[in-house]
Amino acid sequence: MFATSTQKNHWIFSDEETLIRIREATNKAYVDQFRPPEDVGDFFLSATEERTLLHFYEYQLKEFCVKFQPTMNKAVIGTAFSYFKRFFLYNSVMDYHPKEILVTCVYLACKIEEFNVTIAQFVANVKGDREKAQEIILNNELLLMSAVKFHLTVHNPYRPVEGFLIDLKTRHPVLEAENLRPFIDEFLDKVLMTDVPLIYAPSQIALASVLEAARKCREHLDVYVTSILITDEEMLQSVVDAIRTIRLMVRVKNYDPPQP
Template sequence: MFPQSSQKKFWTFSNEQQLNSLRLQQNVTYINTHGSDMNQEQRDDFFLSSIEERILLKQYELYLNDFCRRFEPPMPKCVVGTAFHYFKRFYLNNTPMDYHPKEILATCVYLACKVEEFNVSIGQFVSNIKGDRNKAMDIILSNELLMMQQLNYYLTVHNPYRPIEGFLIDIKTRSGMSNPERLRPHIDEFIEKTFFTDACLLYAPSQIALAAVLHAASKEQENLDSYVTENLFLAARDKLPVLIEAVRSKLKFGNHK
């Protein structure tokens, strides 16, 4: 499904440079629009640089993860993954100087709940927010359409959780590992770390899933090399070097928070 998806076609990018270029472009456009009557020194003092925007958004990614972790009722993992997708996509085409990350964060999570069919009412949702909940409700509902527009209405997100389940079943069937379930804590930790990278905008969910499984296996001192080379890539040996390099790159992303 992923190869034919809107996520693959419109929201998966070739490299980090492409992402950084989009972010820089948004920053420059905003500053040129709102600081046309300022000299360069005034602009530097008044506006955030592209690097400062990235630091700010990284902080709000931590808040997003913490909000989802504390949410009641407990939030499915797929909702968290989809919310992070939306948050990262939104700020490829917008700047935090124009749309405050705190408001966009809540809107991303609320929309992700709907799309992933995690049925909570807006009242239940804002009960998890500290402060003025009526104001929060108004902000979220007023931003919901904006969010969908900025995502070009491509709301379906393919997360790595489904291929992870497939890998674990396959490992139990075709490898010598007796209890693949013991890999799960390390897998979950790895996937959570990828939320704070651009991995979901650069790699297929199956690549992220495989990297998570291999990372977990190494943590448990299990060797899955023969399983990968003899089973997964048997029909595509000519592509093996490229696939392995993609997985190795993913491991680097996942280990960098």
């Protein structure tokens, strides 16, 4: 369960500012380690430039997963994104090429989420030298597992979404719950491109996606949330604050793929 998971204990952070500080510390550690004695100007990437580059490769990661054959389930994609974000939280793109880590994250996610493909089937989806791609993935697999502290189980929001939809059908049947699904999927796709999975619980992300979908369908779920789903006022306020922030983080994100 998420409440007792390594994800909650080690990979959920208090806010975006905390993530920014960690990334800046990671960037500084790399620069301090390799800075030459003489002044070489802007030789190294800044933490902001590293994040921009990673945004670009997050789009590459999503495109790779969408085009993958056989078709991947959503859990594999969500887990791959989690590994990628975790890895580069404490490692610099100046030390490890994101493209190589990207395919390794997806391959490891396939194993963990029991999406059964052989390494030969996997690299058949990779452009270019597939023999080299296989070598890169197998060489980096242990590195990736070590970098994420061998915390391999990832709780994604997709299962809680199904729970909310079933609950809506059961306890709030005035709403046609299945009409929300396309907008929920759209919202969760956008969530992957943000830091939301590193800050909020999967159930909070799932509920935010349901409420955002309801808003787009011009449906009102206030009564369902406040009178049926959550009756504890203190808990309700905490959940409302979290959902408001999640929806804001998703809305302010620019979804045009950045240039490398």
